[in-house]
Amino acid sequence: MVRQRPSALLIDMDGVLRQWDPEVRAAVERKYGLTPGTVLDTAMRWSLLQPAVTGQVSHADWMASVADALTEAVGSPELARAVVDECEIYRGAVDAEVLAFVRAVRANGIRVGLATNATDALDADLATLGLIGEVDVVVNSSVLGVHKPTKDYFQQACLAVETPPQQVLFVDDSDRAVRGARVAGLSAYRWSGPEGLPYLRAALAA
Incomplete structure (x- = not known):
């Protein structure tokens, strides 16, 4: 296959466009006598x-299952429900540098999809995060019924x-x-922070 x-x-959304401050959740966990990281580890x-x-269950149902799993602890x-509810108040924060990059890419006529x-x-x-309209299309696994890193997900994306x-x-x-995307025939870049933006801008001429 010739790479173009x-x-x-x-x-991606979480860990790329949206960042989470772990201390917010950790403060809730300490309040209820839980080791920091317990809620995320359970939810994941x-x-x-x-x-x-x-898309087999709703977000609310997922959170209810997390609360059930935390009950004994x-x-x-x-x-347990209070822990989950307090953690859910915080919805993360947009990475301003990544958003600026997305805007520049779109301004150059390149279509951008949020693949999450x-x-x-x-x-x-x-x-809530003010991201409506900031990408051309949202590719949500719960809507598709398939998730990353399956080949079907990337084909549909x-x-x-x-x-x-x-x-x-x-x-x-x-x-x-990243590996799943490459198997599906896409170019893929493993994000580790804004230091990768110069490479991505060069790759996209953005």
Whole structure:
């Protein structure tokens, strides 16, 4: 396959466009006597997460399952629900440098898709964060019913940005997602921070 200069960008949400301050959640965990990291580790259990990011259950149902899993650690269902509710108030923050990059890419006529494993809460989060209209298309796994890093997800994401895989650049902070994108025929860049922006700008001439 001949690699071409990318004419479309797919960019991940969490860990790339949106950043999370771990201290916010850790403060809630300490308040309820939990070790920092407990809530995230519980929420990211694949048995709990997978149904939510493939649209089998709602975000609210996912959070209820996380609270159920935390009940023993905090001592009661009511306290577990309080932990989850307080953590849920914080919705992260937009990385201003990444957003500026996305805007520059789009200004150069390159289509940009937000390619994310997300729940049905994504649209509300985009509104809360002021991101509505900042990308050309949102490729939400819970809408598609398939998730990164499956080949089917990337095929559908390329269709969404109306660009063949060999002309799409994918950016994600997950090694598994990057490998999956490459298997599906996309160019892929493993995000580790804004220091990667000069390379991406050169790749996209943005």
